[in-house]
Each structure stands twice: as C-alpha cells, then as structure tokens.
Amino acid sequence: ISVRAPEVAWIDAHLPAPTQQGKLRMLDIGCGNGALLNRMAPRLAHGIGVDASGGMLAMARKRNAAHAHLEFHQIAGPVLPLPDASVDVVTSLLSFRYLDWDPLMNEIKRVLVPGGKLLIVDMVAAPLEPKDLPAFAMSKRQQLKHRTVNRRFAKALDALVRDPRWQTMLKYNPIRAQHEYVWYLESRFPGRKVETLDVAYHARTLAFDSGPVMPGMIAPQTYP
Numbered sequence: 001i002s003v004r005a006p007e008v009a010w011i012d013a014h015l016p017a018p019t020q021q022g023k024l025r026m027l028d029i030g031c032g033n034g035a036l037l038n039r040m041a042p043r044l045a046h047g048i049g050v051d052a053s054g055g056m057l058a059m060a061r062k063r064n065a066a067h068a069h070l071e072f073h074q075i076a077g078p079v080l081p082l083p084d085a086s087v088d089v090v091t092s093l094l095s096f097r098y099l100d101w102d103p104l105m106n107e108i109k110r111v112l113v114p115g116g117k118l119l120i121v122d123m124v125a126a127p128l129e130p131k132d133l134p135a136f137a138m139s140k141r142q143q144l145k146h147r148t149v150n151r152r153f154a155k156a157l158d159a160l161v162r163d164p165r166w167q168t169m170l171k172y173n174p175i176r177a178q179h180e181y182v183w184y185l186e187s188r189f190p191g192r193k194v195e196t197l198d199v200a201y202h203a204r205t206l207a208f209d210s211g212p213v214m215p216g217m218i219a220p221q222t223y224p
Contacts, residue, residue, distance in 0.1 A: 001035035001036055001038070001039050002150070003146070003150050003153045004093070004094075005146070006142070006197055006198065006205075007093060007094070007121045007197060007205065007207070008036070008039065008093075010121060010195075010197060010207050011036070011091060011093065011119055011121065014117070014119050014207075014209045015043070015089060015117075015119070016088055016089050016115075016116065016117045018043075019045070019088060021045060023043060023044055023045035024043060024044055024045060024088045024089055025044070025045055025046045025047075025086065025087045025088045025089075026040060026044050026046075026047045026048070026087060026088065026089050026090075026091065027047075027048045027049075027050070027080070027082065027087045027089070027090045027091070027111060028047070028048070028049045028050070028090075028091045028092070028093070029050055029080075029090060029091070029092045029095060029096075029099070029104070029108075030050075030051055030052075030092055030093070030094070030095025030096070030098065030099070031049030031050060031051050031056075031057075031060055031072065032051060032053075032056045032060070032095070033056050033059040033060050033063060034049055034057075034059065034060025034061070034063045034064050034070070034072060035063065036091065036093055037049050037060070037064065037067075037070050038063055038064050038067070038070075041064070041067045041069070041070060044069060044070070045069065046069050046070075046087075047067075047069060047070040047071070048070075048071055048072070048073065048082060048087070049070070049071070049072040049073070050072070050073050050074070050075045050080065050081070051072070051074065051075070052074065052075060052076060052098075053074075054074055057072045057073075057074055060072045077100075077103075078099070078100045078103035078104040078106075078107055079107060080104075080107045080108070080110075080111050082111040083111070084110055084111065085110075085111070085112065085113045085114065085215075086111055086113075087111050087112060087113065087116065088112075088113055088116050088117070089112075089116055089117045089118075089119065090108050090111070090112060090116070090117070090118045090119070091118075091119045091120075092118075092119070092120045092121070092122070093121050093122075094121065094122055094123060095122070096120050096122045097122050097123070097124070097174060097175055097176045098174060101184060102218050105188065105218045106217055106218050108213075109213060109214075109215060109216060109217075109218065110215075112213050114212075114213075114214055114215055115212040115213070115214070116212070116213055117209065117210055117211070117212065117213065118208075118209075118210035118213055119207075119208070119209055119210070120185070120206075120207065120208040121197070121205065121206070121207045121208075122176075122181070122205070122206060123175060123203055123204070123205050123206075124175065124176055124177060124178040124180075124181050124203060124204060124205075124206055125175050125176065125177050125178065125202060125203055126177065126178035126202070126203065126204050127202060128199065128200075128201050128202070132199050132204075135196060135198070135199040136199045136200070138198075139198040139199045139200065142198065143198075175203070178204065178206065181194060181206055181208075182194045182206075185208045185210075188218060189208075189210045189211065189213075191211070192208065192209065192210060192211050194206050194207070194208050195207045195208070195209075
C-alpha cells in the first residue's frame with residue numbers, strides 16, 4: 001500500500017476522530033488484498049473488508065492472519081453484510097467506479113453510525129486542460145520521485161502495462177468521467193466538494209470526504 005502514499009495519506013488525514021474507546025470501526029469496500037485495512041489495523045477496534053473477488057479475499061485473510069479484529073467477506077451486489085449503525089467510517093480506495101452507486105449508497109448510510117464518514121479515493125477520466133498545468137507538473141515530479149523510491153514496483157508496473165492483456169483490461173475497465181463523480185457526490189452530499197489529488201494526461205485521482213452522514217435514503221439517480 002505504500003506505493004499509494006498520497007491516497008493513503010489523504011485517508012489518514014480525513015478519518016473521523018476516534019470513539020470514546022479510542023479506536024474506530026471501519027468498513028473498506030473493494031478491499032482487494034486487504035492492504036489498507038492492514039495498514040490501519042492499529043487504529044481500529046474492528047475492520048471489515050468486502051470485495052467481489054474470492055481470490056483477493058483469500059490474500060487479504062492471509063495478509064491479516066495476525067489481526068483477529070479484521071474480517072473479510074465476499075459480496076456479489078450492493079448489499080453489505082453488516083448491522084445498522086455498526087461502523088464509524090466507510091472507505092473505498094480505487095474501487096468506487098465499479099459499484100452500483102445509489103443502491104450501495106443507501107447501504108452505506110444504513111451501516112454508518114449517525115455522523116459517520118464516507119471517504120472515497122478513485123481514478124477518473126478527464127482530459128488535460130491549460131488550467132491543470134501547474135497540478136500536472138507537480139504530479140509529474142511526484143511520479144518521478146515515486147519511481148526512484150519504489151524501483152521494484154515501477155519495473156513491475158512497466159512490465160504489466162506492456163502486456164497485451166493490459167489493453168484488453170482497459171477496453172472493459174469501467175473508468176468513469178470526472179463530471180460523473182463530481183455531479184453525483186456533490187449532489188448527494190450538498191456543501192461537500194470533490195478534491196483532486198493528482199493529474200495525468202487523460203486521467204486524474206479524486207478524493208471525497210462526505211462529512212458527517214446522517215441516516216436516510218438516497219433518492220434514485222437522475223442526471224439533470
């Protein structure tokens with residue numbers, strides 16, 4: 001997870017204040033191999049990871065075998081295997097674009113305690129515009145530093161994107177457009193703004209902090 005340092009640092013900075021017991025109950029949606037929950041484990045009273053991939057969940061359980069307070073569940077739709085008002089924070093790191101937003105958002109509101117938080121970090125499609133050039137230059141400097149510090153990861157990533165199967169993956173990868181994210185999240189949580197963490201030629205990474213979430217249903221999605 002250290003190769004996602006800016007994204008993880010953002011989540012760290014936006015976690016809600018600890019409960020009276022001093023630790024948080026956290027749900028990670030699209031938990032993958034459990035790396036984020038593993039990193040957060042010392043700060044958690046209870047951590048739950050959910051994912052559609054049984055193979056990834058097997059790796060998550062192996063990675064977190066020493067953490068009895070972390071558990072992992074496979075899901076196949078927008079239904080979360082948790083009781084009402086049972087977690088303080090819900091996170092989704094680079095996975096929200098794969099989800100059925102409105103039905104899952106109702107589930108998120110159901111399982112969060114009143115005043116809990118939703119934190120989303122994800123990649124979106126967006127063309128580079130002149131106004132983005134300062135942020136683009138900073139992102140490129142950070143990328144160069146990242147490749148220098150994480151040489152092994154950078155080498156493996158280069159090999160991955162040269163594989164013909166990578167192009168097939170991109171063809172079917174449902175990356176969303178930036179305006180979809182901004183409209184959806186800012187309309188569902190009035191007054192809250194989507195942030196930009198980095199900028200590339202054709203994509204960027206966004207982050208969203210819902211602020212305190214109160215119980216209630218999300219109205220069905222209708223694009224204006």
